[in-house]
Amino acid sequence: MDSRSLNTKSSVETFISLMQLDPAPIETDKDLPPLPEEAADADSTTAASIANTSASGSTGSSLGLSGSGHGAVYYLARIQRYSSYAFSIFTTVHLATTSIVPLLTRSVSSSESYLLLSREIYQTRISEPLLVAAPLAAHILSGLALRLVRRSQNLKRYGGATPGVMVPAKSRGRGREPSAWPQLTYTAAAGYGAAAAVFAHAFVNRGLPLLVEGDSADVGLAYVAHGFARHPAVAWVAYTSLLAVTAGHVVWGWARWLGLAQGAAWDSSAAVVGRDVRKRRRRSWLLINGGALVGALVWAAGGLGVVARGGRSRGWVGDLYDAMFQKVWL
Known part of the structure; x- marks a missing residue:
């Protein structure tokens, strides 16, 4: 007999391992498949959609908003990710001049000139909104919007119970149910x-x-x-x-x-x-x-x-x- 067959796990442990999944990373932006009624509505509007797509296909394709099948989660996740790239530019420059430079010079007065020079990068009328204000606001708001969208999906599809989350035995007797909110x-x-x-x-x-x-x-x-x-x-x-x-x-x-x-x-x-x-x-x-x-x-x-x-x-x-x-x- 094959020795591997003697080291198999019980079906209960296998089931638990399938249910207790690791939280998906933020960039995992797959939308859930449509509900049956949503699929029926989509079929009824397919002909009209094809006509509209053919009329504006070139514009929609260039923007990536037509025929992609992506929903709100897809775009919100990308806004959250790419906004952090822009804000990281400001963060790197700012920390370098307010922490690393003083650490090297060991003097506040000697470090002031480097801070003034860095302000020409991120504190102008153009760069401050682009590198600081807009990315920070986009990152925070997209993160909040993602939680709201995912909560709405959980409520719509599972009646408030988040799939794949097992309720502890001590909580079942108290009538507690898994929250519809995504895990914080x-x-x-x-x-x-x-x-x-x-x-x-x-x-x-x-x-x-x-x-x-x-x-x-x-x-x-x-x-x-x-x-x-x-x-x-x-x-x-x-x-x-x-x-x-x-x-x-x-x-x-x-x-x-x-x-x-x-x-x-x-x-x-x-x-x-x-x-x-x-x-x-x-x-x-x-x-x-x-x-x-x-x-x-x-x-x-x-x-x-x-x-x-x-x-x-x-x-x-x-x-x-x-x-x-x-x-x-x-």
Whole structure:
């Protein structure tokens, strides 16, 4: 007898392994097949669709919106992905001049000139909307829209029960059912936290100077250092929160785009996966979290280790910074 036949798994374990699927990466944008009634409606309008397609086929084909069969999930997923590419350009330049350069120069004043030069890249009338505002808004709104669309699909097709999700035995007796909302991953949760932290950071460093002075030309690393010196508790909590959630979201997000995060986990049920698979998932989990930790430490070394210790600004510049902070009750 073949030795492999003696090592087969029970049918129950096989069934569980089929039900407990790993969350699909964000770029997996396959739409569900149409319901029978939707298929009937589609058949009734096929002739009209063919006529309309032949009339406007060249325009629709050039835009990729005609005859592709793609739905809202397809386009929203691509908006979410490609908007992160554009915003990553700004993030890379900004972190280089506000963290890595201060770490190398060990001086706030010596790093100011590099920050001013970088503003010519991402803080002009054209580049700021294209590289900062529009990609950030598109990334957040498309992510929210994806959750709403997928929830609508679950409600329509499964009556509120998300397919492939098994209800724990202790929850069945309480009458609890699986939620129709898509699973909120740690990456998505960190993204919502990062969005709030980024908006607060942008308001204090960009919006507040515009509201008070009408310009942000006098705001740089010395402004941040002054804030740490005058309001250390608030500054440390805000900056540490921004650093932690943003580093985690960015590294895990890029790991998903590169296909490295699929299946990455520390804990895996032995009844579902084998030892080799579990080890591979743990290695991926450690690699991604290690990358996030390294990125956060480098960011903190320049931002918290150098800029935060720059001290107060004196004279009229310090008075100007104090007047700005007073507008937000600091």
